[in-house]
Amino acid sequence: MNFAAFALTMRGSVPLALLCALALTLGDRRxxxxxxxxxxxxxxxxxxxxxxxxxxxxxxxxxxxxxxxxxxxxxxxxxxxxxxxxxxxxxxxxxxxxxxxxxxxxxxxxxxxxxxxxxxxxxxxxxxxxxTQTGPDSVPLRTEEDLQAFVNNYDPSIVGFFPPGSTGLPEFLKAAAQLREQFRFAHSVEPDLGGPHSLDPPLEGPQTLQQHVVLFRPPRLSSRFEEGSVLFTDPVSVAALRRFIRDSLYGMCPHLTLENKERLRVRDLLTVYYDLDYRRNPTGSKYWRNRVMKVASRYSSRGLSFAVANKHDFLSELEEDFGLGMSEATELPVVTIKTRLGHKFTMREEFTRDGSSLERFLDDYFSGLLKRFIKSQTVPEINNSPVKVLVAESFEEVVNQPEKDVLVQFFSPRCPHCKKLTPVYTELAEQLYLDPNLIIAEMDATANDVPLGYDVQGFPTIYFAPVGKKDQPIRYEGTREVRDFLKFLKRESRRPLVLNGVREEL
Missing domain, CATH: 3.40.30.10 (Glutaredoxin)
Structure with missing residues (x-):
């Protein structure tokens, strides 16, 4: 009997609210x-x-x-x-x-x-x-069907196989309790279940289940270029399992997401962006990843990591950080490299299906032939005001010149604190305008890449780059008044200031 017939049969004897509840339970397939x-x-x-x-x-x-x-x-x-x-x-x-x-x-x-x-x-x-809000820390598995259902998941799975009474199982469960918010854990003490997954050739005759842990990568990321599972046979401890998972989790070419991007970007990373969607377009997603992995297998030992990503998740970042305004209709992947030091490169050649363009890009990268991408405003043609305007393209030339100290403010045009500081900073620059050994400057950090060595997390952020220590800029943490800036500059500069045209004593 379908729900409509059931509802007609029960009409008059069941409250409307209960019928609504039953309708949602039986009839709503969403x-x-x-x-x-x-x-x-x-x-x-x-x-x-x-x-x-x-x-x-x-x-x-x-x-x-x-x-x-x-x-x-x-x-x-x-x-x-x-x-x-x-x-x-x-x-x-x-x-x-x-x-x-x-x-x-x-x-x-x-x-x-x-x-x-x-x-x-x-x-x-x-x-x-x-x-992380439901179920046990580690799911107990009893049959091969249990195992296959567990590892056939969108996310990686860590499964421990232990003989009855194993001393490793309590440590495994302790690790699962501590790491369950990040990873999926399961375990088994069934001897017939663990043996086939030891990843070793089967032995003849009776077998004794040996303690081992296996990391199963998601089936969606299966590839002929790497194994779908990784074996851990060391003594089980929380620290050892944490290291094993960290080193084995992502494989040769993981799926970069908004959630894992910080973990993956701790290394120099090449990322290939395209219309990646393993649920609605698994064939196309695997097609491009396999081509990336074919190339990655030849270069991954050279200190560069690889990843693929859904371009729709990173459209604003690609435009903001790499100047790539990607069209929704773009079918071919785009490629970027971002190093731990913040150096950025983009592949300008069209991605070829045989991977040859990616190989040429990598050859040029490792040979040092690629020009770094730098987000920068145009260098001002006239720049003779008391507060010098810096852009990313001119920053090194101005700030790192060996004979002058430079005080530079990183600001945002939308920052109210920056706007409040503007008249104070301008007055400071006017008083020091005739100092031949000092430059007062500013840079819009929302429109220009911030150089290495300058940690800019909020606005305004102010640094002093002194002569002889350009690689060790000093962050200004004092009160933002003219007298406080002057006191700071007198203390940090090796030479006397020229204030309103008058040289002061050190």
């Missing part, structure tokens, strides 16, 4: 439940772990989050339920949970409010965060 005032209490209590988005149809942030929320719901299906409540149509539920600003995300356990969601608001981030 991965994100839509809950309202009447059925929220019924359905929330049915789920051990539930993530609810309280939203409004007119909310721009809600519209932006919705696709990632739906993707996460599909990936979490069977373990964590995701739901949403339209607060314009269901004010009582939203008011009861304090949903006054949208979107509000809350975690529920068996219908009870367990607190606000504090993880990333991307599909990968939601999946990773919610997996």
């Amino acid at each position: 991965d994100v439940l839509e809950l309202g005032d009447e059925e929220f209490e019924y359905l929330a209590a049915e789920h051990e772990t539930l993530l609810v988005m309280f939203h409004a149809p007119w909310c721009g942030h809600c519209k932006k989050l919705a696709p990632d929320f739906a993707k996460a719901a599909s990936r979490l299906k069977g373990s964590v339920q995701l739901a949403k409540v339209d607060c314009t149509a269901n004010p009582d539920t939203c008011k009861g949970f304090g949903a006054s600003a949208y979107p509000l995300l809350k975690v529920f356990r068996n219908g009870v409010d367990a607190g606000s969601y504090t993880g990333p608001r991307t599909a990968d981030g939601i999946v990773q965060y919610m997996r």
